[in-house]
Amino acid sequence: MENKPFILIVEDTKTHSDLVIKILTHFGYKTILKETGKDAIDFCEKELPNLVLLDISLPDMNGAEVAAIFKKKPSFSNIPIIAVSVHSKASIQETFVCQSFDDYISKPFTIQELMDKVRHYLG
């Protein structure tokens, strides 16, 4: 029985997800990678993560749409979703924070910044 918190990473840029997985694994988190919005939604039908890192520009869907679909599920109401984007903080703040995202982090982020966010939600 594994008690490691489990993070769903939705990201289509391989080099970026590689790095995030490397960092999170190093700090003892279990991760799963989905590269499209649809795959992520399908996955969450079967299993629920403890946290979602969701890239806002995915090949098939907009990250905000994916987040909105997640948040409609009652089972998802307590699972935090962090928006990941290269857009400036200001533009993300305007567009997303008040919607389905719980938080945002903009690329490029430092290891410290990423871990601060993750620890804030997962302890």
Place this chain on the structure above:
Amino acid sequence: MSCPFSPMKPLNFWKKIANNVLCFFNNKNYSKDKTHLEAILRTTIDSIITINEYGIIQSCNFATIKMFGYSEKELIGQNINILQPEPFHAEHDTYIKNYLKTGIKTILDTRRETIAIKKTGEPFPIDLFVTEMFIKNQRFFLGIIRDVSERRDSLLAMEKNLRTELELKSKDDFLTMMSHELRTPLHSIMGFTQYLLEELDGPINDLQRGSLNQISISGQHLLGLINGLLELSKIQAHQESVKTEICNLAAILETAIDSLTPLAQQKNLLIKKTITYGHCNIKANNPQIYQIFLNLLSNAIKFTDHGYIMVCLSFDQLKAKITIQDTGIGIDQSQLAKIFIPFEYIFSNLDPKGTSTGLGLAITRKLIEIYNGKLTVTSKKGEGSTFTIELPLSIEPAFSKDT
């Protein structure tokens, strides 16, 4: 009531005028209505011309003279085709002959857009309505001509604006895409470098650390360049869509100073400030104003190793003046003009530490100019520089009370 200039019912309008004129000629109370109808003909802005079966001009109103530049004398007795450019000029006689022969109305009783020509030889677009009338069993043709140059010009202007907008949009899309494509791999380069530097994969030695630091610094620099170039191109292309609000300059300046105070403290530099508070408001995009201050302040800190940075804000009813003075390395008189030109900074060796992108001051000046402001600099090599921003204040009252 129908509006005579309504684009919706132009044909009816033409018919009405034509009817009026026909009535004028056919009416039995000719002399009674004469003055009235003459006044109509004289004052209407459309040209009204009658020709006979041979295309010879019989009469024209005052608008015709104004529109085409010929006198009445010059027109009466002439073939109507002198008002038409080629190919209509050569073919007009045929139009009439064909109609007289076949009775098929190809031009009559319809409104159409065509080209006419002035005495000066200048062609211009017209709306033309031609109808047929009989006076004492003699056939005449009545033409009503409206100059539509203005309408055409405004259409052309609209078209041009639309094209410019599309061009700007595609340029902007291209820049956004390009910068995204350039930044994505760069983020990975920097991320993995940091990962190694933090020894998450195991310890590294000092030589390796040195090399990784170089990668990191160069990556930062490249990122700064990409962001700067994108920003510089975007500032003007996209200014209309930037959100503006009433901003208090003093408040924004304070925020910028606060955010850079730690950086100044690292270098043991004091930031002195003399700020006049009050209604120094400008209608602007808050982040852009913040960036102006941040750029100039961080430059001052970057190029100063000893001494202080002095920030002053004062204003009158019309404009605010902000000076940022440092005791840094200064700029040689001969180089002063170059500092606002993209990359010139670097080529001219103005940045001995090589940490600038060479775009910061170009961006800052562009931002200030958007708000009709001015950025000037005075400097003495070895003693420091003073940058002065002048920004016209907004005359609109502040929407919220200043804090």
